[in-house]
Amino acid sequence: MQCPVGAVQFRVSDPNVESSVTTSNMNQIPLQDEVLVLGGGVAGCAASIALARKGRVVTLIEREPTPRHKVCGEFLSGEALEDLHVLGIDVASLGAVPIDYVRLAAARRAAQAPLPFSAASLTRKALDTALVAEAIAAGVRVERGRSVQALARTSHNKWQATLDDGTTREAPTVFLATGKHDLRGHTRPEDPQRWVAYKMYFRLAPGQAAELARASELMLYPGGYGGIQPVEGGIANLCCVVQQRHLARVGYRWENFLAKMQQDCPHLAMRLSGAEPLLAKPIAVTHIPYGYIRRTSEDGLYCVGDQAAVIPSFTGDGISIALHTARCAVAAHHAAEPAPLFQAKLRSALLAQMRLAEFAADGLNNSVSRAVLPLCLRVWPGVMRVTARLTRVAQHTAVAPHAVSS
Ligand SMILES: Cc1cc2nc3c(=O)[nH]c(=O)nc-3n(C[C@H](O)[C@H](O)[C@H](O)COP(=O)(O)OP(=O)(O)OC[C@H]3O[C@@H](n4cnc5c(N)ncnc54)[C@H](O)[C@@H]3O)c2cc1C
Numbered sequence: 001m002q003c004p005v006g007a008v009q010f011r012v013s014d015p016n017v018e019s020s021v022t023t024s025n026m027n028q029i030p031l032q033d034e035v036l037v038l039g040g041g042v043a044g045c046a047a048s049i050a051l052a053r054k055g056r057v058v059t060l061i062e063r064e065p066t067p068r069h070k071v072c073g074e075f076l077s078g079e080a081l082e083d084l085h086v087l088g089i090d091v092a093s094l095g096a097v098p099i100d101y102v103r104l105a106a107a108r109r110a111a112q113a114p115l116p117f118s119a120a121s122l123t124r125k126a127l128d129t130a131l132v133a134e135a136i137a138a139g140v141r142v143e144r145g146r147s148v149q150a151l152a153r154t155s156h157n158k159w160q161a162t163l164d165d166g167t168t169r170e171a172p173t174v175f176l177a178t179g180k181h182d183l184r185g186h187t188r189p190e191d192p193q194r195w196v197a198y199k200m201y202f203r204l205a206p207g208q209a210a211e212l213a214r215a216s217e218l219m220l221y222p223g224g225y226g227g228i229q230p231v232e233g234g235i236a237n238l239c240c241v242v243q244q245r246h247l248a249r250v251g252y253r254w255e256n257f258l259a260k261m262q263q264d265c266p267h268l269a270m271r272l273s274g275a276e277p278l279l280a281k282p283i284a285v286t287h288i289p290y291g292y293i294r295r296t297s298e299d300g301l302y303c304v305g306d307q308a309a310v311i312p313s314f315t316g317d318g319i320s321i322a323l324h325t326a327r328c329a330v331a332a333h334h335a336a337e338p339a340p341l342f343q344a345k346l347r348s349a350l351l352a353q354m355r356l357a358e359f360a361a362d363g364l365n366n367s368v369s370r371a372v373l374p375l376c377l378r379v380w381p382g383v384m385r386v387t388a389r390l391t392r393v394a395q396h397t398a399v400a401p402h403a404v405s406s
Pocket of ligand 1: 038039040041042043044061062063064070071072073074075076077080146147148149177178179180181183197198239240241288304305306307313315316317318319320322
């Protein structure tokens with residue numbers, strides 16, 4: 001554990017956990033936190049851990065009192081697994097299910113191909129819980145159950161976050177990691193397609209669970225796509241996206257949408273036959289600006305995770321990008337690279353993969369592609385391998401100051 005400065009114990013909002021920022025010299029404690037991290041999901045926790053390990057005094061503010069289910073396919077790509085390992089997260093010990101295959105199903109066809117990298121799946125609740133615990137162990141002061149309402153520049157060149165209880169936190173540097181949720185004054189553009197995403201857990205019938213086994217299945221239907229894959233605890237995660245105008249046709253009702261997906265994609269109907277839904281209702285989220293990459297930022301404001309870039313969900317690469325952007329932002333901050341420069345460099349590093357992923361996503365939403373893609377996969381499984389490789393954020397696409405000249 002890295003303890004930058006010595007013996008003061010901060011109590012976090014969750015009474016069961018105690019953080020461990022300590023100092024050997026009380027006079028060295030800054031009156032204001034050195035770095036504020038807003039949002040304690042993948043990107044926020046990853047940035048906090050890395051910052052604390054570099055000796056920074058970090059305060060992480062997360063609005064949820066405890067980790068909860070999030071809308072996510074919960075697929076962990078090879079890059080994500082590598083980054084998590086470096087952060088000290090052992091996904092296998094958390095029960096992650098190895099994923100070896102990807103299966104593509106559209107209309108009445110389905111085909112499979114082996115994944116070109118090792119992958120796994122793990123519920124976000126388990127992953128986020130482990131990340132927060134690791135942040136606390138690294139010495140991060142975690143304030144849970146506090147929502148940031150506003151973030152503004154003060155006259156003395158600091159950032160001031162105003163919390164829902166009216167209190168404020170100030171720091172010269174802020175990492176913005178609020179994921180899908182925008183802060184006023186720091187919003188991302190509209191989502192013109194008006195995507196709606198759902199997640200539901202099922203206990204599949206034993207035969208279907210055995211057939212799903214170690215595969216991630218991608219299902220195509222008019223207006224969107226969905227994925228089903230096993231997660232820990234012997235259950236399966238169905239996560240899907242649909243454009244609002246298609247949802248309108250089924251009266252904006254989950255039951256109707258689920259029935260329509262199964263009608264359009266009999267493979268899903270087969271998977272879900274005899275399945276038991278495990279949540280009272282699905283978790284849903286709207287406003288997903290796929291393809292967005294932040295152009296610039298302001299001094300001292302590093303934007304990471306979904307606040308930096310939003311890759312189409314079918315790639316299963318959002319968590320990897322969240323980890324990658326957090327790692328690169330911490331390296332930039334450590335090298336005193338100004339946030340606007342970092343953000344611009346990050347954008348150019350991510351641009352090619354993002355455009356390719358968008359291009360592929362458009363293809364998935366096209367009726368001709370839906371008809372022929374599983375055939376292509378059957379004839380040439382390499383299609384999936386190539387797509388999977390090209391839409392990945394390669395680890396070497398670093399934007400750390402030492403790796404890319406400005
Ligand atoms: C339908 C769908 C399926 C997906 N499937 C996958 C997949 O299979 N694999 C994959 O790698 N990626 C997937 N993604 C993408 C992935 O979920 C995100 O890219 C990733 O979670 C981004 O991490 P983050 O840390 O930016 O945001 P999050 O993990 O969402 O964390 C943001 C945190 O900020 C907190 N917060 C928000 N507002 C405030 C506030 N005002 N004050 C304080 N805290 C706040 C939230 O409570 C949250 O904990 C999917 C996305 C969607 C929409």
